[in-house]
Amino acid sequence: MTAETVTVVVPTFNRPESLHRAVESLFWQSMRKDGFKVLIVDNSREATARFAYDALEARAPEAIALTYLHAPEPGVANARNAAMDALTTPLAAFLDDDQTAPIHWLEKLLEAHERFGAAVTFGPVLTALPDYITEHRAYFEHFFARDPGHRDGYIHKPWGCGNALLDTRQIPGTKPWFDARMNEVGGEDDVLFARIAEAGGKFAWAASAGVNEHPLPQRISLSYTLRRAFAYGQGPCTLARKASPPRIGSLLMWMGIGAGKFVLHGSAWLGLWAARQPRRAYQLDEAIRGLGKVFFWKKMRFYGASTVRQAARPDDETQASHAGTPGGGAMAANH
Numbered sequence: 001m002t003a004e005t006v007t008v009v010v011p012t013f014n015r016p017e018s019l020h021r022a023v024e025s026l027f028w029q030s031m032r033k034d035g036f037k038v039l040i041v042d043n044s045r046e047a048t049a050r051f052a053y054d055a056l057e058a059r060a061p062e063a064i065a066l067t068y069l070h071a072p073e074p075g076v077a078n079a080r081n082a083a084m085d086a087l088t089t090p091l092a093a094f095l096d097d098d099q100t101a102p103i104h105w106l107e108k109l110l111e112a113h114e115r116f117g118a119a120v121t122f123g124p125v126l127t128a129l130p131d132y133i134t135e136h137r138a139y140f141e142h143f144f145a146r147d148p149g150h151r152d153g154y155i156h157k158p159w160g161c162g163n164a165l166l167d168t169r170q171i172p173g174t175k176p177w178f179d180a181r182m183n184e185v186g187g188e189d190d191v192l193f194a195r196i197a198e199a200g201g202k203f204a205w206a207a208s209a210g211v212n213e214h215p216l217p218q219r220i221s222l223s224y225t226l227r228r229a230f231a232y233g234q235g236p237c238t239l240a241r242k243a244s245p246p247r248i249g250s251l252l253m254w255m256g257i258g259a260g261k262f263v264l265h266g267s268a269w270l271g272l273w274a275a276r277q278p279r280r281a282y283q284l285d286e287a288i289r290g291l292g293k294v295f296f297w298k299k300m301r302f303y304g305a306s307t308v309r310q311a312a313r314p315d316d317e318t319q320a321s322h323a324g325t326p327g328g329g330a331m332a333a334n335h
Contacts, residue, residue: 006110006165007037007089011079012097014044016052018214023056025100027064030107035063037089043079045072075183080161081176090169096162099125099211109165112152112206119170119201120193122146122159123209133220139281143225144215150205158193158203163211172199184301186231190239222281227300229285233258233292241296251296258293261286 008026012019019040026038038060042049053068060066071082083092093109095101105123113121125146133140146159171177173195182188193203218224237258240250265286272280292298 005036005089006091006093006106007039007087008093008095008106009039009041009080009083009087010095010097011041011043011076011083012049013074013079014048015097015216016049018097018216019049019052020056021100021214022095022097023066024059025102026095026106027059027061028103029101030104031110032061033063035065036106037065037067039067039069039083039086041069041071041079041083043071043074043076045074047072075180076186077176077178077180077183077188080178080188081180084168084175084177087168090167092166092168094161094164094166095211096213098216099162099213100128101211105209105211108209109206112204112209113165113167115152116154116202116204117167118154118204119167119196120158121165121204121206121209122155123163123206123211125163125213126210128212128214129220130217136222136278136281138279139285140215140220140225142282143228143285144213144219147210150207152207153205155203155205158189158197161189162213163209165206170201171196172201187235187238190235191242194239222284226285226288229288230292230295230298231300233261233289234296234298237293237296254293255296258290261290262288262294263290265290 010019010022012022023038023040026032029036040049040053040056042053047070050068050070053066057066057068067086069082069086071079080094091110091113093106109121109123112118112123125144127141127144129137129140129144146163171192177192178188179191180188182190197203236254237251240247240254243250265283269280269283269287272283
């Protein structure tokens with residue numbers, strides 16, 4: 001593999017410090033002498049990543065070619081679509097600006113792609129929490145991670161774009177590939193992955209191509225994660241509703257499943273909360289995911305301009321348990 005083959009795409013929004021950490025981890029990749037491209041997509045209107053890019057370009061290893069792209073219309077889909085329009089290589093590896101890549105990350109992703117030839121190759125995401133996080137620590141580590149324990153090989157369920165290698169030669173249909181309707185709520189890649197699957201495309205897993213995720217401090221709270229859980233729960237209903245024609249029977253089935261999950265896990269959480277059981281947050285998370293299936297039309301915003309409105313709040317289980325009630329809203333892709 002050479003710089004003419006793969007580009008690492010790093011979308012960023014008002015996080016210069018995180019961007020420095022993410023891109024500098026790429027400078028230590030085992031492939032740095034072979035060379036690859038890095039495309040930084042600045043998704044802020046004010047081009048806040050420009051100074052960080054200039055500093056990073058000055059320190060980049062000779063064989064790593066950095067490129068800056070300003071995509072001023074905020075939104076995660078807008079940033080990814082702009083990157084795809086500017087892409088000059090057949091392969092695109094996505095690294096989020098709150099992630100860091102161990103030295104063999106890109107090498108292992110590419111090895112899995114060469115071995116399996118999948119349209120999209122995914123790798124694990126491991127959570128790196130600050131030491132001061134003690135309450136619900138195991139839950140937060142689990143929530144922000146993506147490590148289903150798969151071995152190398154083909155998988156049936158696609159995961160998110162963070163830590164994924166996309167072979168653009170295997171994408172059917174025309175651009176834009178990412179759904180701009182999901183700009184602020186996530187799940188912008190659902191339609192893309194569904195299109196790939198319908199065309200017979202394959203998904204693969206690279207177990208040794210893990211990255212570390214460093215959640216923003218204001219996101220390490222139940223008030224945030226339960227809103228995301230509500231959105232994740234909506235995933236099956238969103239796909240059923242967006243099908244052409246809409247799959248009404250499937251939508252009603254998932255709503256029924258969601259109601260059952262809310263009652264079952266909500267009851268379990270109440271008992272564990274009364275006993276102050278340390279792992280009670282897992283049950284509350286499952287209950288809220290169920291509620292998301294029932295109120296599948298509600299929206300929450302997590303990306304683009306919404307990011308700067310997310311202020312840190314105390315971790316209040318009573319307040320957070322209402323985050324998924326009518327009036328909150330969400331949409332996302334995961335179950």
